[in-house]
Amino acid sequence: MSEFDDFEDGEIDETTKGWGVDKDKLEDVAISVQNLSITYRTSFDSAPTLKSTIARLGRRNKLVKTVEAIKDISFAIPHGTVLGVVGHNGAGKSTLLRAISGIMPPSSGQIEVHGEVSALLSLAAGFNSALSAPENVLLAGLASGMTRDEVLGQLDEIIAFAEIEEFRDMPVKTYSSGMAARLAFSAAVHMKPDILLIDEALSAGDARFKVKAQKKMRELMDSARTMVVVSHGANTIRDLCNDAIWLDHGKLMMHSDADTVVKSYLDFMKVERKASAATDDF
């Protein structure tokens, strides 16, 4: 019997005790996820057309698939926590972040978020390539619920941190991917969120900017901001996070300190790889 048999059917590991589904036991709760399930329907085609839809109807092919991205998970974290989220591709990590930020409403259960949220869920961060950096930052800020004055007050700092002063008034389509990623990261961290959600975005820019980005992250941690970081990088999770959850096929496998979760996840992955190799031998 493997050590991972305990995780069947999304049971929460013993180490989860004390981290709490019961948010009342937590002082100063930042995020409380209660029996969250998320199911959505999406198309088989990345860009479905009326023509392809009609053609498929004739062949009685399926047009949509139902995705159970999150399956009845519960956890809560206090303010000041830096929560890492690990799991393989399709585990539900990005969907969880979308749900916390309010982009994807739950199918059942609920999420309580105590504080303003800023999300960096993709490196493009919602930029319109025809507009300049200030115009894009203003739109992103307004979409996040900030006022025009609040965004404009942060604008110079955002541009300076992203190191794109020279290209400030040029359309974003003229930027390199690194410049756009730096701007996205800078905009997300300078919007003074209580809770910052970051999905695979710590690779923004070159090696020098990565150091700068990590320094900024630590500043935010020191000022007791809550962060949720999705990353495939075990070292990133270990270095930045003091708490972590592991998702597998939408189920919560473990919620504990970052080291324990990363170790268990990596061990699980090794077991899976061995099992996969053994299957391949047949």
Add this chain to the structure above:
Amino acid sequence: MSETVSNSTEPIVRVHRPFKAGLPNIPEYFKEMWQRRELAYELARAQLRAQQSTTLFGQLWLVLNPLIMAGIYYTLVIILSSKNGGQSSDHGPEFVAHMLAGMFVYHMITGAMSLGSASVVGLGKLIANRSFPRLLLPFSATLVSIKRFLPTLIIYVIYHLAFQQPIGVNQLLAIPALLLIFIFTFGLACLLATLQVYFRDMRSFLPFISRIGMYISPILWYADDLPKSLGAMVTANPLFGLLSVWSESLSQNRVPEMSLWVSASIWSFSMFFAGILIFLSREREFSVRI
């Protein structure tokens, strides 16, 4: 849908709950939409800037484009009617006033159809990253079309005065007529924005729909000229009543028939509520469909 609880000392608390009957909490949604209205205005401003519509030549083009179209169609009408034995007096200054009034507002509607259909798919990255009421996107597209329409109204007024077209108190009825057209246009923009998410080739059908829509609407002909045998077109074409009440009150200083007002109102509010309802019922899936 998210519910927000806040007081001055405690941090804001958002509770994300499942939609009921596929719809968000409507009062909360529209409250949040009102709070984020500046986003819609800024999106509209950004779009106008990107289209150079705020520059002198950009503004000039906004006026020239429908004027050139009106010139082309006027020529076509004259040629076709002369072949059918029509009198040139049938197409004097009052007909041109009717045609301009109809064509300018129709240009606004088709502009909103085009911008509205692209409003959600075109801002997919913003949708994937930020939580805000998506209805602001077709609303912003409608705002852009209205802003682009306003300069053409000035041209219409100049023409109306220069060619001594009738002026009177009945022209005030053009204001509620225009409001009905705006309401209809916003609903249509919502509907097309949703359809474009599900069928990405929807926009390629729009030019055909626009062209047919113009021919079957009272723009190149008067509503009164419609043969009785084609009466079904009155009820089947949403724009028949809307454009008739607009043109008759504005260009002819007439009080449009009550039946036209009823048709215009029913189509306007039906499209408004149907467009919003369909949009809201599908909004949850936008972030994973784009």
